[in-house]
Amino acid sequence: MSIVLGPNQYGKAEVRLVRVDRGTPRHRITDLSITSQLRGDFRATHESGDNTGVIATDTQKNTVYAFARNGVGSPETLLLRLARHFLAEPQVTGGRWRAEQYGWERIGADAAGGAPGAVGHDHSFVRGAAERRTALVHADDAGLTVLAGLRDVTVLKSTGSEFSGFPRDRYTTLPETDDRILATDVTAWWRYAPSFADAAGPTDYDERFAAVRALLLTTFAELHSLALQQTVFAMGRAVLEAFGDIAEIRLSCPNNHHFLVDLEPFGLDNPGEVFFAADRPYGLIEAAVQRSGDGPEHAVWSTIGGFV
Numbered sequence: 001m002s003i004v005l006g007p008n009q010y011g012k013a014e015v016r017l018v019r020v021d022r023g024t025p026r027h028r029i030t031d032l033s034i035t036s037q038l039r040g041d042f043r044a045t046h047e048s049g050d051n052t053g054v055i056a057t058d059t060q061k062n063t064v065y066a067f068a069r070n071g072v073g074s075p076e077t078l079l080l081r082l083a084r085h086f087l088a089e090p091q092v093t094g095g096r097w098r099a100e101q102y103g104w105e106r107i108g109a110d111a112a113g114g115a116p117g118a119v120g121h122d123h124s125f126v127r128g129a130a131e132r133r134t135a136l137v138h139a140d141d142a143g144l145t146v147l148a149g150l151r152d153v154t155v156l157k158s159t160g161s162e163f164s165g166f167p168r169d170r171y172t173t174l175p176e177t178d179d180r181i182l183a184t185d186v187t188a189w190w191r192y193a194p195s196f197a198d199a200a201g202p203t204d205y206d207e208r209f210a211a212v213r214a215l216l217l218t219t220f221a222e223l224h225s226l227a228l229q230q231t232v233f234a235m236g237r238a239v240l241e242a243f244g245d246i247a248e249i250r251l252s253c254p255n256n257h258h259f260l261v262d263l264e265p266f267g268l269d270n271p272g273e274v275f276f277a278a279d280r281p282y283g284l285i286e287a288a289v290q291r292s293g294d295g296p297e298h299a300v301w302s303t304i305g306g307f308v
């Protein structure tokens with residue numbers, strides 16, 4: 001038996017990049033965390049420390065900043081530029097480039113009765129919620145694959161959610177309910193079919209991201225939910241029905257339980273108004289929503305940890 005090197009990749013993780021577009025007095029900021037990882041023929045460095053072919057992780061980081069000098073565009077476009085740049089080196093045969101984008105809102109943008117025209121301060125911002133936009137470009141022998149997604153989009157509906165009809169055994173204590181709070185932090189990744197990037201004209205990843213996000217949220221809001229599982233599948237199905245060039249979508253949604261507090265000891269009723277928001281344990285509902293007849297699992301999914 002001999003010991004051999006298995007799959008490997010390397011690069012710089014979480015390169016923090018803030019880009020200010022100051023072409024007009026009304027600045028725009030793009031705040032990203034980017035991870036670049038290369039795959040290919042890196043046997044020599046692992047086996048003998050021969051770094052002849054190793055593109056230093058420091059160089060990968062610097063490339064991110066240098067590319068940002070000409071503008072970032074969408075996270076997907078920046079990642080595609082990075083992928084194509086590194087893939088031009090003969091020893092690089094694949095890789096994974098990943099971005100998380102943090103939201104900043106203009107200060108004053110939410111002020112009631114604002115003046116017509118541009119809303120919010122020109123160059124002062126307040127960091128938004130925990131929500132992040134995500135993007136990933138995966139390269140292997142089969143070519144480039146683009147995923148887009150979002151993380152930790154916290155949503156809650158105060159009615160329009162039930163949970164009943166589940167089996168009861170000697171360990172079941174959960175009461176059935178026909179009216180509960182449904183709350184979750186939506187994390188989703190969707191995979192663009194090659195036809196999305198191949199369409200005539202520039203691919204508008206920003207516009208598509210906004211449309212998918214809006215559809216996920218309206219579906220959450222409008223479906224009368226009999227289970228979080230039903231809501232999760234409906235959100236994914238709505239996206240695939242609306243966009244033929246999205247091949248599949250995967251969702252991961254914790255059930256952020258809100259338990260009705262028993263106020264009877266205080267001589268009070270509680271008609272669905274006072275809740276205890278538990279943070280753990282939580283249900284965790286995950287599903288891939290796919291088109292029937294699609295082939296085996298796409299290789300990109302094995303590169304994303306902690307996801308169905």
Ligand SMILES: O=c1[nH]c(=O)c2[nH]c(=O)[nH]c2[nH]1
Binds near residue numbers: 163174226227228255
């Ligand atoms: O929407 C739900 N799905 C479950 O599977 C489940 N299990 C549970 O205890 N509460 C809920 N809610």
